Amino acid sequence: MAPAPEPDPEPDPDAVPAPAPGPDSDPDLGPETARRLEHELGRLLGAGVQGLHPPVAVMLAEATRRGRVLHRRRRIGQAASAAAVLALAAALALADLPRPPGRGHGELPAGPTAAATAPTPGPEQLREQQRTALRDTLARLLGPGTRLDAEPGADQLTLDPAADAVLWTRYDDGRGAATLSVEVHGPASRATAPSCDDRTDAWDRADYHCSREPGPGPDPQIVEILETADTAWVTYRIWMPFPDGTRVALAVHNGTLHDSDDPSYNPRRTRDTPPSELARWQQIAADRAWLLLPGLADRGTP
Amino acid sequence: MNGAGDFEAFAASRAGRLFQVAYLMCGDWHQAQDLVQTTLAKMYSVWGRLHRGEDDPSLDAYARKVLLRCYLSHRRLRRSGEIAVADLPDSPTALDDRTGPGTELRLTLVAALRTLPPRNRAVVVLRYLEDHSIEAVAEMLGTSPAAVKGLSTRSLARLREILADDRELLLQP
Numbered sequence: 001m002a003p004a005p006e007p008d009p010e011p012d013p014d015a016v017p018a019p020a021p022g023p024d025s026d027p028d029l030g031p032e033t034a035r036r037l038e039h040e041l042g043r044l045l046g047a048g049v050q051g052l053h054p055p056v057a058v059m060l061a062e063a064t065r066r067g068r069v070l071h072r073r074r075r076i077g078q079a080a081s082a083a084a085v086l087a088l089a090a091a092l093a094l095a096d097l098p099r100p101p102g103r104g105h106g107e108l109p110a111g112p113t114a115a116a117t118a119p120t121p122g123p124e125q126l127r128e129q130q131r132t133a134l135r136d137t138l139a140r141l142l143g144p145g146t147r148l149d150a151e152p153g154a155d156q157l158t159l160d161p162a163a164d165a166v167l168w169t170r171y172d173d174g175r176g177a178a179t180l181s182v183e184v185h186g187p188a189s190r191a192t193a194p195s196c197d198d199r200t201d202a203w204d205r206a207d208y209h210c211s212r213e214p215g216p217g218p219d220p221q222i223v224e225i226l227e228t229a230d231t232a233w234v235t236y237r238i239w240m241p242f243p244d245g246t247r248v249a250l251a252v253h254n255g256t257l258h259d260s261d262d263p264s265y266n267p268r269r270t271r272d273t274p275p276s277e278l279a280r281w282q283q284i285a286a287d288r289a290w291l292l293l294p295g296l297a298d299r300g301t302p
Numbered sequence: 303m304n305g306a307g308d309f310e311a312f313a314a315s316r317a318g319r320l321f322q323v324a325y326l327m328c329g330d331w332h333q334a335q336d337l338v339q340t341t342l343a344k345m346y347s348v349w350g351r352l353h354r355g356e357d358d359p360s361l362d363a364y365a366r367k368v369l370l371r372c373y374l375s376h377r378r379l380r381r382s383g384e385i386a387v388a389d390l391p392d393s394p395t396a397l398d399d400r401t402g403p404g405t406e407l408r409l410t411l412v413a414a415l416r417t418l419p420p421r422n423r424a425v426v427v428l429r430y431l432e433d434h435s436i437e438a439v440a441e442m443l444g445t446s447p448a449a450v451k452g453l454s455t456r457s458l459a460r461l462r463e464i465l466a467d468d469r470e471l472l473l474q475p
Contacts, residue, residue, distance in 0.1 A: 049322035067346025
């Protein structure tokens with residue numbers, strides 16, 4: 001059984017030494033009174049939180065978003081560590097090579113293989129190509145004059161470009177910038193559709209709407225509206241499955257995420273509702289132009 | 303069911319309870335929401351490792367542990383702004399007043415809990431709302447059972463003193 005990862009250890013400045021039984025105890029609190037008080041306190045605490053109705057769906061959406069960022073950062077960290085180890089190993093190996101006469105240290109002849117091999121885009125190059133294609137497609141679908149700005153931290157999204165392509169960007173229609181994300185999941189992707197039922201069951205308040213509507217293929221599109229009265233944060237999310245197995249996930253908010261000066265990832269609300277109408281975003285998500293994205297493997301002809 | 307679906311099902315079924323625990327610990331609606339989101343986000347990021355072979359009780363215990371550490375580290379960051387109060391505020395309406403059943407009771411309890419230091423609050427909530435054993439709370443807090451017992455005893459005595467004027471609360475059926 002795999003051990004659960006230990007939560008981040010933290011120093012414990014509040015740690016108290018084991019108390020002596022006498023001085024800190026209430027001398028009036030006999031065992032029977034203490035038991036009764038414990039029982040009553042448990043009952044009171046339970047009754048006190050019974051009427052709370054937290055925005056479960058919003059918490060889930062936000063937790064998932066933050067979790068993805070953390071997960072990617074962890075993967076980046078692991079990849080960087082592995083790359084550093086490989087670079088060190090390569091450097092050590094080069095240092096041990098016998099030096100041909102007349103050549104400087106570490107200077108190797110260019111072999112015929114290196115000269116003849118055609119350059120294939122690495123994952124980062126492919127991601128950049130996909131981001132450019134996604135940005136161009138989105139701008140074209142939004143219409144002439146659309147301006148899309150960079151979203152801080154968007155380049156940290158390092159999914160496998162053979163399976164998933166993603167763009168986070170900012171769109172301002174003149175009434176306030178909003179973060180917008182487009183994810184195109186190829187047939188090889190293990191991305192899953194939002195579980196409309198789980199959230200609706202968990203949170204039956206009016207601030208969460210989830211509907212299944214006809215899509216371009218046999219599977220329905222899933223359309224979610226997440227609102228929270230406390231922060232007035234509104235998110236439209238659309239999940240659009242295509243017949244070839246490609247799935248497009250589009251999310252647009254009524255504010256910006258990932259501000260570089262805010263490490264807490266708290267969103268910044270800039271407007272009352274996300275830009276444009278929900279139906280317009282559904283049209284955009286359903287456009288077959290997304291199927292032309294380069295690099296996603298195992299895709300049939302659109 | 304796949305991992306992402308598992309996580310969603312787990313999170314959807316636990317978020318409400320985690321919120322209750324967080325709310326009683328911190329006494330603030332928005333902070334409680336943030337604590338739950340942070341806890342679940344941390345679990346999401348390691349869900350693949352967490353979920354291999356872990357049963358639900360282990361996952362629940364892990365969630366409590368993450369929540370507790372998030373809460374205590376948040377309190378540590380905010381410590382300079384914290385004001386210890388010796389008595390209940392005259393009016394708890396400045397607290398998060400979500401109307402509904404139990405609102406008055408909740409506000410009274412939150413105000414009483416606010417008079418306790420953060421670790422004491424955590425012990426009270428985990429022991430008496432969540433019904434965890436002293437040993438389990440000690441493990442979550444990273445301290446000894448004797449220390450938890452001491453915190454618990456002092457907290458109970460303090461709450462008994464503070465809630466003495468609200469005896470009707472204790473006598474409700």
